[in-house]
Amino acid sequence: MKKRLIIFSAGLLALTGCVKQEEVDLLQKELIQIKKELSEIKEDQNRIKEDISLLSKRVDNVSKVASQNSLEIQKIKSFGEIKPEKGKSEEIEREGEEKVKFPEKPEDLYKYGLDAYYKGKIEEAREAFSLFVKKFRDSELYDNALFWLGQTYYTEGRYDTALKIFSRLVNECMTGQISDCNKLPTAMLKEGYSLMKLGxxxxxxxxxxxxxxxxxxxxxxxxAQKKLEVME
Structure with missing residues (x-):
């Protein structure tokens, strides 16, 4: 009877020792996994720090660009970056067959188109500039009129048509078809703007x-330099 009790106790102790060893092995595995996860967390933290540093540099660059935006804003305003007054162009469309009587002299026609544009009468301005381009090819104001013709489409968000006209102006200037082309750099800039709008x-x-x-x-x-800095 005593022998059986000793054998039973020894077996129980052996079994207990075995269970404890399994628990130790399990804890060791969990410890290894925890260390691995901690290592990954540290790596993530380092990446986050790098991202924050990079974002800080970008914010600084954006701030520098933003601080110099007054020049660009003034320039864009000079290009006529305005939206038509509500109801003005619609009123022209509703009139249907009624046609505006445009001035006959090139200088007066050009001024008429420009005034109409700044008053938000985009359709009327487009007709004036289109007529100018057709009738007064040899005028010193030809490149200006062609530029503003493209601008009427750009203002309405019709960037594909605007791009064609700005590109036409650039091409005619570069190939010598227009002798005095003061609108060339401006037309190129708007050509770039149109391309950006079109993706x-x-x-x-x-x-x-x-x-x-x-x-x-x-x-x-x-x-252009500022645009490139933002786009990089």
Whole structure:
């Protein structure tokens, strides 16, 4: 009887010892897993620190660009970045067959179109500039009229048509079809803007870089440089 009790006790102790060893092994595995997770957390923290540092640099760059935006805003305003007054262009469309009587002299026609544009009468301005481009090809104001014709489409968000007109102006200037082309750098800038609006970012970059190369000392070049800095 005593032998059986001793054997039973020994077996129980052996079994108890075995269970404890299994628990130790399990704890060791859990400890290894915890260490691994801690290591991954540290790596994540390091990546987060790097991201924060990078974002801080970007914020600084954006702040620098923002602090210089007054020049660009003034320039854009000079380009006519305004929206038409509500009801003005609609009223012209509702009139249907009624046609506006435009001035006959080129200077007066150009001024008429410009005044109409700044008053928000975009459709009327477009008709005036379109008529000017057709009738007064040899006028010194031809490139200006062609530019503003493109601008009427740009203002309405019709960027594909605006791009065609700005590109036409750039091409005619670059190929010598227009002798005195003072609107060339501005037209190139708006060409780049139109490409950006259409999602053609790489092509827009090429245009802005070309402005820097061809017209480095102009306000258009300053604006192009800022655009490139933001796009990089």
């Amino acid at each position: 053609e970012v790489d092509k827009a970059k090429e245009v802005f870089k070309k402005i820097l190369k061809e017209f480095p000392d102009t306000e258009e070049a300053e604006i």
